[in-house]
Amino acid sequence: MKRYIVGGWVRDTLLKEEGFDIAPQDKDWVVVGASPEEMVKRGFIPVGADFPVFIDPKNGEELALARTERKSGKGYHGFVFHADPSVTLEEDLLRRDLTINAMAFDEDGSLIDCYGGKEDLKNRVLRHISDAFAEDPVRLLRVARFSARLSEFSIAPETMTLLQTIVSSGESDNLVQERVTQEFLRALEESKPSRFFEVLRETGYLERAFPAWKLSPSVLAKVDEVKSKDPRLKRFVASLEEVPVQDLNKILKALRLPKEYSELAVLAKTYEKKVPKVSSSSSEKLLFLKKTDSLRRPERFKQLLDCYETDLSKDERDYWEQLADAVRQLDLKEIVAKVKDKKDVPKMVDEARCLLIEKFSK
Template identity: 60%
Template sequence: MQTYMVGGAVRDALLGLPVNDRDWVVVGATPQEMALAGYLPVGRDFPVFLHPETREEYALARTERKTGRGYHGFAFHAEPGVTLEDDLARRDLTINAMAQDADGRLIDPFHGQRDLQARVLRHVTDAFREDPVRILRLARFAARFAQFTVAPETTELMRDMVDAGEVDALVAERVWQELARGLMERTPSRMFEVLRGCGALARLLPEVDRLWGVPQRADYHPEVDTGVHLMMVLDMSARLDASLPVRFACLTHDLGKGTTPESVLPRHIGHEERSARLLKQLAQRLRVPTDCNELADVVAREHGNIHRSGEFGAAAVVRLLERCDAFRKPQRLGDILLACECDARGRLGLEEQPYPQRARLLAALGAAMGVSTSEIARQAQERGLQGPRIGELIHDARVAAVARALAAA
């Protein structure tokens, strides 16, 4: 029995990055021998075990064979005769197909270290084409390692996979999982650039793919192209360390611009409502979590109004806060405003501009939240008022409170 550290831990150590998770491959062992040694079996599809003390994952060396389309169409084979090189050959990228033995010696049959030094993402073998999830994984690694390029032959292979319909067989949950992880990387725009470059984006997110080549008014958007703007917004969300719901809202806030009639371009009147409708379809298709979907819906509908809110009086500000559901979910308003700030600063030459709308609306919310709704309701009920009339009184009190706060600012 021989044990090797493999995959991302080896890659990150060579890059001088922190190693947070370590994976291990065991060669020359059977499941029975692993269990006798105290390892806890956890794998459903193939033999994976938890170390009795460290709880790190140890997998028996294995090979795999394609048996059908999509992500689940595989048969796995693990026995003592499977070699380390056999196991490494089934991995996705050369930089993930390296191992280290107990003495610290590097085992690198597919030249992953060379590709690390050259900053290249390259598939290991032609077996890459058998798993369409690997397209998403490669794109996610491009978002993590923005200085890496994709090998031309790997891009061509991914195009062949897309043309063969492999991407169409991906299940929604796995697409969302990889998309969410890519959005949280350092340079999320790279994920979408890679997916677009091989044709996968048009299959997975056609609402996003069609934004490239759509012009916008140059006085508002010096970068002009809507797709270029979207990538700048995503990277701004990473720069500002935004949460996943905020980054997803940034991704989907302008979907409606892809359906603006050519006769009215570069103006995009009404794109907010169109964005919300397209978002609903996308979220249902990918089974997007509720917190991401709900935040993105508000941002899609209201980002234009939030940008213009510096011109609003107290009554218009309160109506905007009501549409954002800010009185019921006050903590969420910060995320809505952060997404809008990313949108405003995700423009060519405007990356460092301030976004005063954020502070103004948060201050307005604070003032409005200071209104005692229970006291207003009590007094109204004593006067025999009910239902909608009480709501109107609360609204009016909030407008007055916001007016005082804005006047004092």
């Protein structure tokens, strides 16, 4: 029985040596020459549902038996896996997507590179390993995301041809929606998310799956410019700048993003270029604060203002945030107590808020 570190940890270790600011994450191990029964006897804990995967109880690391795979149906799950002690490391690495993801370290730290991954890494190329690459539509999304992470890398022409085949053959139509959403959100965290969209456009997938999504070079540049601790939400809203309001729901429905993304996207599109000026009337300002639910949801209101970074100056954004805080803190108990007819409460509250807004703005 032999075991090898494979995949992302190997790739990122070599990238770090090349000067990339990347920290290798969790190690994935492949075990050659062992059966599931032998792994259990050695004390490893079985956890894999589709193929033999085990947890090392000493350190929590994941080990998978070397396996091959064969296409048996449509989509990501349409594969039959074969794992037994006779499967070699080379056979296991052959089933992976890109050459830079098909390298391994043995337990002594020696590199095993059967398919030219180190050379492609040196030349900054994303290249598939075999034509079986086109059998798994998830690889379309993964390559697009790797392009966003490793923006200095180009996609080999023959690999791009296979990506386009995944789309033109209809194989991409079998993508599970949850996986599309997952890869999309991960891509928005990468250093240059515009590359994700550009690759999906070049393959034909963007037009096929999201025909309403208009992404000009200027919009993509704005997406890349968003920098924050968690830029995904703001980058998503930025990507929608040229999407007509009437087409927005088509994209939201197709992506099935978390509720906070959908809500902010709708708000941002609704009030795009329509935020009242600081000089506007107090009633206009109050209506904006109420319509955006700023008084109940201050954090989302701040996110909305941040989405208008190119339209509103920092002083204007600060003004609106401070104004909303002031209106939110207004003590309404005394006002309500003086109202004889409860039907007049909303009107009296609005009048008090408008008066505060007027004083605040002076």
